[in-house]
Amino acid sequence: MLVAECFSSLQGEGGLAGTPSFFIRLAGCNLRCRWCDTPYASHLPEGTQVGVEELVNLVAESGRRHVVLTGGEPLVQRDVSVLTAGIVRLGLHLTVETAGTVFREVECNLLSLSPKTSSSDPQGPWSERHRRRRENLVPARRLLRCHPEHQVKLVVQDELESEEICALVKALGVEPARVLLMPEGATAEAVAARAPMVAEMCLRLGFRYSPRLQVELLGGGRGV
Numbered sequence: 001m002l003v004a005e006c007f008s009s010l011q012g013e014g015g016l017a018g019t020p021s022f023f024i025r026l027a028g029c030n031l032r033c034r035w036c037d038t039p040y041a042s043h044l045p046e047g048t049q050v051g052v053e054e055l056v057n058l059v060a061e062s063g064r065r066h067v068v069l070t071g072g073e074p075l076v077q078r079d080v081s082v083l084t085a086g087i088v089r090l091g092l093h094l095t096v097e098t099a100g101t102v103f104r105e106v107e108c109n110l111l112s113l114s115p116k117t118s119s120s121d122p123q124g125p126w127s128e129r130h131r132r133r134r135e136n137l138v139p140a141r142r143l144l145r146c147h148p149e150h151q152v153k154l155v156v157q158d159e160l161e162s163e164e165i166c167a168l169v170k171a172l173g174v175e176p177a178r179v180l181l182m183p184e185g186a187t188a189e190a191v192a193a194r195a196p197m198v199a200e201m202c203l204r205l206g207f208r209y210s211p212r213l214q215v216e217l218l219g220g221g222r223g224v
């Protein structure tokens with residue numbers, strides 16, 4: 001599998017924020033979000049080919065009880081089902097992060113779905129393909145049905161996105177208590193500037209607020 005990086009860090013986002021975890025970041029993505037903070041795993045994928053068995057061994061040797069499989073978009077990789085089965089067999093807690101634009105059968109303890117809104121739309125040759133893929137909710141609904149233990153995380157840039165976010169949550173049929181909103185931003189300052197607006201949205205709409213500790217505490221970039 002094409003692996004961009006493996007590292008130990010605190011889970012930065014979602015219901016398990018703050019939990020020491022071992023991360024596997026697979027390279028390759030079928031979207032091109034305008035504000036993507038991991039271009040080395042999406043727009044310009046980099047990495048090394050690592051076998052599934054070797055990855056499972058790295059997880060076992062990490063000593064962490066929580067594992068996060070992220071990307072890129074992990075579900076575009078053909079062998080991801082074998083990898084998730086191998087990690088779950090170790091008896092560890094596995095979170096799979098996905099934008100939910102492609103379906104693949106995977107085993108995990110928490111499906112962390114991050115559907116994209118129009119704020120992610122890029123300009124240029126990828127524009128139409130990106131929009132078409134993010135608007136197709138069929139794979140996301142199927143993933144949510146297959147994984148009753150799920151959370152839905154949404155990046156927010158602007159309060160004007162309220163309506164679109166509510167419509168998306170409704171279309172996915174997700175309980176508000178499982179929805180977390182996070183401020184967009186590549187720096188701690190940018191995240192802090194949007195935090196009050198996102199907190200207010202959470203209060204108004206009944207969603208949860210999620211920090212982005214990988215940016216706020218650890219500065220963002222690789223290895224966090």
Ligand code: SF4
Binds near residue numbers: 073
């Ligand atoms: S889905 Fe994630 S990895 Fe892919 S382009 Fe969007 S933000 Fe980047």
